[in-house]
Amino acid sequence: MENSRIIVVGGGPAGMFAALQAARGNHEVLLLDKNEMLGRKLKITGGGRCNLTNIKDKKEHQRATIHNPKFLYKSFDALNPKELMKYFEDRGCTFKLEKEGTVFPRSDDSSEIINILLEDLLEHGVKIWYNHKVEKVLIAGEQVRGVALPDGREILADKVIITTGGASYPQTGSTGDGYTMAEELGHSIEKIKPALTSFEVKENWVKSLAGISFSDTSLGILKMNKLQEWGDLLLTHYGISGPPVLKLSSYINEVDLKKTPVTVEIDFFPDKTEEELKDWFLHHSTGKKNLNNVLTEFWPRKFIEEILPFLGIPKDRKMNELKKKERNKLMDAMKGLHLTVTGLRPIKDAIVTAGGINVKEVNPSTMESKKISGLYFAGEVLDLDAITGGYNLQIAFSTGFVAGQSAGEKLNKKYE
Ligand SMILES: Cc1cc2nc3c(=O)[nH]c(=O)nc-3n(C[C@H](O)[C@H](O)[C@H](O)COP(=O)(O)OP(=O)(O)OC[C@H]3O[C@@H](n4cnc5c(N)ncnc54)[C@H](O)[C@@H]3O)c2cc1C
Numbered sequence: 001m002e003n004s005r006i007i008v009v010g011g012g013p014a015g016m017f018a019a020l021q022a023a024r025g026n027h028e029v030l031l032l033d034k035n036e037m038l039g040r041k042l043k044i045t046g047g048g049r050c051n052l053t054n055i056k057d058k059k060e061h062q063r064a065t066i067h068n069p070k071f072l073y074k075s076f077d078a079l080n081p082k083e084l085m086k087y088f089e090d091r092g093c094t095f096k097l098e099k100e101g102t103v104f105p106r107s108d109d110s111s112e113i114i115n116i117l118l119e120d121l122l123e124h125g126v127k128i129w130y131n132h133k134v135e136k137v138l139i140a141g142e143q144v145r146g147v148a149l150p151d152g153r154e155i156l157a158d159k160v161i162i163t164t165g166g167a168s169y170p171q172t173g174s175t176g177d178g179y180t181m182a183e184e185l186g187h188s189i190e191k192i193k194p195a196l197t198s199f200e201v202k203e204n205w206v207k208s209l210a211g212i213s214f215s216d217t218s219l220g221i222l223k224m225n226k227l228q229e230w231g232d233l234l235l236t237h238y239g240i241s242g243p244p245v246l247k248l249s250s251y252i253n254e255v256d257l258k259k260t261p262v263t264v265e266i267d268f269f270p271d272k273t274e275e276e277l278k279d280w281f282l283h284h285s286t287g288k289k290n291l292n293n294v295l296t297e298f299w300p301r302k303f304i305e306e307i308l309p310f311l312g313i314p315k316d317r318k319m320n321e322l323k324k325k326e327r328n329k330l331m332d333a334m335k336g337l338h339l340t341v342t343g344l345r346p347i348k349d350a351i352v353t354a355g356g357i358n359v360k361e362v363n364p365s366t367m368e369s370k371k372i373s374g375l376y377f378a379g380e381v382l383d384l385d386a387i388t389g390g391y392n393l394q395i396a397f398s399t400g401f402v403a404g405q406s407a408g409e410k411l412n413k414k415y416e
Helices: 013-024 040-048 058-064 069-078 081-089 110-123 177-184 243-252 274-283 291-297 301-311 324-336 391-414
Strands: 002-009 029-032 065-067 095-097 102-105 127-129 136-140 143-148 154-162 189-195 199-201 213-221 228-235 239-241 262-267 337-344 352-357 375-377
Touching (some): 002 391, 013 110, 013 391, 040 110, 058 391, 065 069, 136 154, 228 243, 239 337, 243 337, 274 324, 291 301, 375 391
Parallel strands (some): 002 154, 154 375
Antiparallel strands (some): 095 102, 199 239, 199 337
16 A cells, blocks of 8 residues: 555646646655656647647636636636746746747747656656556545555545546547546536537538638638637538637537537638629629639639539639629628538547536635545546637646645645
8 A cells, every 4th residue: 555645646737737736845746647658638739839828818818718717717816827838938948929829839849848847747756657547536534535546556645636637539548537536426527528629510512622721711600699710721521620610619519419500601701801702703704714713713623613513503604604693602602601510529539628527516716626625626627628729728737736736735734
């Protein structure tokens, strides 16, 4: 039987920061991860470049958080984006700002972030056990006692911090284990749903164009007025993807799309007015050129070949034969093509997990469970998720920071 003062289960960003904060209080800390490395998901963030945080203020972070933004008030104050960046800057990392306030290491390499964390963990004497899956949390009454491993071994501790992440991208180790452990201890779990994921659409012709992309589009969801996002759009073998799709997915994952599909409207040219497009068509209306050739100024040829029949316009239509009705149909498609969303991609492909441990049962100032004394939660295992832009990692670091610090402080008090 092993003994440790503070155990952290899961070595993602939340767990690493929790372990560090706990160790800063001079406590004996053991960090367990089921993988052979720490931060396996962190490694693939931002396409391997790690969008660490977002420079925008607290209000914007709240706005970007889809579920339970108010729960994050105190943890954001405890560790805000500038403080998070400073932590890494003090250890030699430099950052650059990209669009919409996103922050990346100048090296464009997530390994730099992971290496800094790992070095600091070792410097603070945190014991790391790789390839160690935790099976359950041990309690005595309403007090945490330690954790148990699948082989039955028990490791005793005064405090246990659960940072096992969500259930998306399970190949990174985040397989939803924290939900099961918490549920066994009487915590309630808000239904798990994919967030920041792609759309499956009904229109088969779109699926046949997988790989085609469009830059700087605007995407809106009909009948949901405020929901509109901008960015590059990608056609896939199941529907559509890209940054605006991912962002919108977080708002419609409550809808049963199989029963009630929603309609998205794509504006391929948000920087052009309808008048400008009409002028363009009128300007080209006397020529004998084929419509499909002329349209390549706007769209890839393969896309034109599919959308013209979809709109009922002959592919070999000459510009000087284009009917007003046909021109209007084309303009409608350019400024507002409708597609029917019939589903979201499954949770395994989602960037984050919506749902998780009910935050009403966790103290937002300490991240301690209100049900089991000495048990803490942080990161994506909680019912917290945000849109893309570095907000999710900030949530993980901030809540991890608070959990580690509170666990350490409470332990100090006990022995004062
Ligand atoms: C492809 C991709 C790109 C992303 N890019 C960004 C981005 O650029 N910016 C951003 O803000 N967010 C991004 N995210 C989201 C972000 O990575 C997560 O929100 C964040 O990693 C959550 O941190 P966490 O520490 O809570 O959990 P995780 O990072 O999921 O870590 C959980 C850890 O717990 C371990 N674990 C699980 N169960 C057990 C167990 N039973 N025993 C022991 N260990 C266990 C796992 O092995 C894992 O190491 C991205 C996500 C994906 C999938």
